[in-house]
Amino acid sequence: MxxxxxxxxxxxxxxxxxxxxxxxxxxxxxxxxxxxxKTSPCRAACPAGNNIPDALFAASQGNFDDALSAFLEESPLPGVCGSVCYHPCETYCNRDKWDGSVHIRTLERAAADYGNAIPIPLANSGERYPVAVVGSGPAGLSAAYHLARMGHPVSVIEARDEAGGLLRFAIPLYRLPQGVFQKDLKRILSLGISINTGEKVGTKKLEEIRAKSSAVFIASGAQRSIKAEIPGLDLEGVLPGLDFLQKVRRSVLTELPGKVVVIGGGNVAVDAARSARRLGADKVEVVCLEQRGDMPAHEREWSDALEEGILFHYGWGPKRFLGKRSRASRVEFAGCTSVFDSKGRFSPSYEEDESLMLDADWVILAIGQVPDISPYRASPLAERGFVQTDPITLATTWEGVFSGGDFVTGPRSVVEAIAAGKRAALSIHCYTLGKPFSEAEERTLLGDGPGFSIHSFFHPREGWDPKSVVRFEDIESLCLDQEARRSLGRLSPVERTTGFHEVDIPLDLREAVQQAGRCFFCGTxxxxxxxxxxxxxxxxxxxxxxxxxxxxxxxxxxxxxxxxxxxxxxxxxxxxxx
Amino acid sequence: MVVKAQSRPAEVLRPGHAGCPGCGHAMGMRMVLRALGNRAVVVVVPSCVAVISGPYPYAALNVPMFHSAFEIAAPTAAGISQALKIQGKDDIPVLAFAGDGGTFDIGLQSLSGAADRNEDFIYVCMDNEAYMNTGIQVSSATPRYAWTGTSPMGNTRRKKHIMEIMAAHRIPYAATACIGFADDLTAKVKKAKEMRGTRFLHLLSPCPTGWKMEQHLSPKAAVAAVETNIFPLYEIFGGSEYVINYRSKGLPVETYLSLQGRYRHLRPEDVKSIQAETDRNWEELKRRV
The missing domain is CATH 3.30.70.20 (Alpha-Beta Plaits)
Structure with missing residues (x-):
């Protein structure tokens, strides 16, 4: 109509x-x-280059399997790092400029505790080259893990009777519970890596390995305790720091009656002192050359030790050990006026008039550790008296031999060892394929480096600019909520010193989700x-x-x-x- | 991170409209319309909303839209709503968009009449605090001290309190919302949709052109308005029951004012006086809750 x-x-x-x-x-x-x-500042600060934003986003959604999977992209040891890392990530966290950084380390541990994941294989070229790794500490395990993910057959050679290096034999249990490390290790071994324990490697053995492998990575750590020329060193009751920690971990030493004096200002010294306290020592004193605040030990470890009733004497160097019937009974110290000379080299100078006398039934000498290169005498490795490597490729002067971690740098942190292992893995991969490593590194460098992403080298992430790091100013603060960083649960000093219980109480599931939700997920x-x-x-x-x-x-x-x-x-x- | 696909409500606003780049009104309309859904009738009157909704013979809205005269947004909506009921289509919501000029000044009488009769429609006042599409002239929604083309030395009058006027009509629902808080805005539209009678939404949508800001600042200015308590988010049920929806950070008013070129001429004592008035209004609002 x-x-x-x-x-x-x-x-x-x-x-x-x-x-x-x-x-x-x-x-x-x-x-x-x-x-x-873009790259988050936490990730750029992480030596291992952990994919923190992806991991924390998954955790904030209650998905700890994916959170763990994201951590496993770059590091084989999320449980270990989640327990012991000195967490530079939290220092650089953008939220630190707002209302306190995110508990990244503890959340990595939560991912390892609550998540289960199989490491994602790194797409390989189809060509497989056998690689040998000497040492199964964090650096060795990291290299083996990434090489295995690329499809290369990896065999690890370990001198001790069990794998793990200092993770297994030095770091005290109150910092790293054994189960946490074992879970990480089991996951690594599930990639088909063989570990031959109880096998020592020297020049001759290395020649044999070289002949059978396309490349070798040496990561034997820095395990030789420095012994100073101090009179009385051979007295009974005087122990090198690492040996002491190892005896504690192996339960060779189960109690330590009497007075304990620990000499040294580093983390091994503080670990030793805190372990001694837990073994029931009557009195534990730490004596170091440095003044308070200049100690190389991490501040948290130091303040924990103070809480546990450990006494510190700053600015003293050992002069001699005195004994009764061949057993140590006292230590005499001289006042230390400066630790380094004008050129910044370690060269303590003393004021001989000043002296300190301490009673000691046990003296633990933790004045530093160095790599032990004596097994490699008469090889190109030992030519200069230390192992020299290219800082980018980690190649030594010996063709096909790479080295990294504490064995090259001297004692550093677990996460730096993991980073070295990862670097070695990609470098060896490029070496076996005859490709330049610098190009591979350049493509995946996080921020200004030196951290890089091995995962994104094999699985490029579309639209990601790894070199560009998100600054706090890039985030619109007007849209941010206030939710201050919460302090985490810890055992009281009394509870701690009754045994080797873990000091930091891990987050429960609900808290972990909540804390992960504080992340800004910068750049992701x-x-x-x-x-x-x-x-x-x-x-x-x-x-x-x-x-x-x-x-x-x-x-x-x-x-x-x-x-x-x-x-x-x-x-x-x-x-x-x- | 590979972002997984998610289900999203249908978009009612179409691209290609004539809004200025970064237009707060366009954001506000888009949010209101996607919350309302694509089974609705919309009324627009002269305002930037009318500009955005398209020049004849093109429309920017995916729903039937009636373009009415400046002063009669409310009765037009009321009439359409009545007509739909006569046709038995009483499940179709009718929503009127008017600017602050069309609400605070020109349409106030007819809005009052429709609200008095508690006619069944949703009225959204898109407030950008001046007559923007005619070239930035002062309206009774323009805040004190703000520059406009007709208040070159800064507006001397205070912003009219439209929410109190609407509350005085005892309508079932009146609420403030702003584009900086999209979830709050969406929830309020959905809540209004479920109710009957006259429902009023006072929506602050910053105007980069008229407020003399950079194009990208509309959402930020809207958030700042709320966080400084200059524009608190609240609801009034039945004209008397007040609910504050968001506890602001209570930032100093400079946070909001300094974003905008229209306040550039302010002297420190002017800022102080704006702060004092903002604090007074906020205390007054809290008393009513």
Whole structure:
């Protein structure tokens, strides 16, 4: 039925039937947003280059399997690092500039405790080269782990009767419970790595291994305690620091009655003192050359020791050990006026008039450890008296032999050893394929380095700029909630010293989810949809089957940059029309 | 990270509209409309909303939209709502968009009449605090001291308290919302949709052009307005029951003012006076809760 004009709505009132999509407003501006993921400052600060934002995002969703999987991208030992790492990540956390950094280390431990994951294989070239690793400490295990993920057959040779190096025989149980390390180790071994324990390697043995392998990685650690030329060193009751810790871990020493004097200001000294306290020593005193605050030991370890009733004497160097019937009974110290000479070299000078006399039934000498290169006498490794490597490739002067970790650098941290192992793994991989390692490293360098991402070398992450690090200023603070960093549960000093219970109480599941939720996930898109939702042009396209990230619809985007402004993690970045 | 696909509500606003880059109104309309859904009727009156909704014969909305006269957004919506009921389509919500000029000044009388009769529609006042599409002239929604083309030395009058006016009508629901708090805004539209009678939403949507800001600052300015208590988020049920929805950080008003070129001429004593008035209003609001 046709209506008369005066009743026909089309004639009375004009009706728009077209769509404004005929107007291609994209020409209004040459600016365009780009979905460009960046690196979080925590990740850039982590020597191992751990993928912290992905891991913590999964944890914040209660998915600890994926959280663990993300940690396993770069490191084989999340449980260990989650327990003992000195966590530079937390120092550089952007949230530290807001209301306290995220508990990254503890969350890594939570991922290891609550998650189960199989390490993702690194796509390999199909060519497999046998590689031998000497030493099964963190550096050796890390190298073996990554090489195995690339498909190379790896055999590890360990001098002791069990794998783990200092993780197994030095770090006290109150810092690293055995079960945590064992879970990590089991996962590493599940990659098909063979570990031959009780086998010592020297020049001759290494020649044999070299002949059978495409490359060798030596990571024997720094295990020789430095022995100073101090009179009375051979008295009974005088123990080198590492030997002492090892005896405690092997339960050779189960009690330590009497007075204990620990000499040294590093972490081994503090570990020894705290272990001695737990073995029931009546009095534990630490004597170091350095002044308070200059000690190389981590501050947390030092303050824990103080809480546990350990006494510190700063600025004293050992002069002689005095004994009764061949057993140590006293130590005499001289005042130390400076530890380093004008050129910054270790060269303590003493004020001989000042002296300190301490009673001691046990003296633990923890004045440093050095790599033991004596087994490699008469090989190219020992030419200079220390192992020299290329800092980038970790190659030694001996063809096909790589080395890293404490064996090269002297005692450092667990995470730096893990980093060295990872570097060696990729370097060896490139070496066996005859490709330059520097290019591989350059492509995946996190921030200014030296950390890099081995995972993204094999599984490139689209739209990620690893060198660009998100600063706090890149995050819109107006949109941030206040949720101050909470202090974590710890045993009281009394509870701690009754045994070797872990001092830090791990997070329970609920707390872990909550604490992970504090992460800003700097530089990592979490799919929060804010850029999409705030686009006034309805022209920001969300991820779909064809594209895994947000991008502007060129036809309509007016380049207003709202999407970049509302991104809480600094991912959306303004660029130009391509 | 590979972002997984998620289900999203249908978009009602279309691209290609004529809003300025970074337009707060467009963001606000988009959020309101996707919360309302694509089974609805929308009324617009002259305002930036009318500009955005498209020039004849093109429309930027994916739902039936009626373009009415400046002063009659509310009665137009009321009439359409009545007509739909007569046709038995009483499940279709009717929503009117008007600007602050069309609400605070020109449409106030007819809005009052419709609210008085408790007509069944949702009224969204898109407040950008001046007549922006005609070239930035002062309205009774313009805050004190703000620059506009007709208040070159800064507005001398205070912003009219539209929420109190609406509360005085004892309508079932009145709420403030802003584009900086998308979840809150969405929840309020959905809540209003489930109710009947006159429902009023006072939506602050910053205008980069008229507020003399950079294009990307609309959401940030909206958040700052809330966090400084200049524009608190609250609801009024039945004209008397007040609920504050968001506990702000209580930041100093400079956080908000310094983002905007329209406040650039402020002297320290002006800022102080804005702070004092903001504090007074906030205390007053808390007393009502």
């Amino acid at each position: 046709s209506l008369p004009d005066w009743l026909n709505p089309e004639k009375i009132i004009p009706i728009s039937r077209g769509s404004t999509t005929v107007f291609k407003t994209g020409t209004w501006s040459g600016n365009r947003p780009e979905h460009r993921e 898109c979490t799919g929060c949809d804010r850029c999409f939702l705030y686009c006034p042009e309805v022209s920001l396209l969300p991820p779909d089957e064809n594209c895994s990230f947000y991008r502007a619809d060129d036809a309509f985007c007016k380049g207003c940059a709202v999407c970049a402004a509302v991104c809480p993690r600094g991912v959306m970045t303004m660029g130009e029309v391509k």
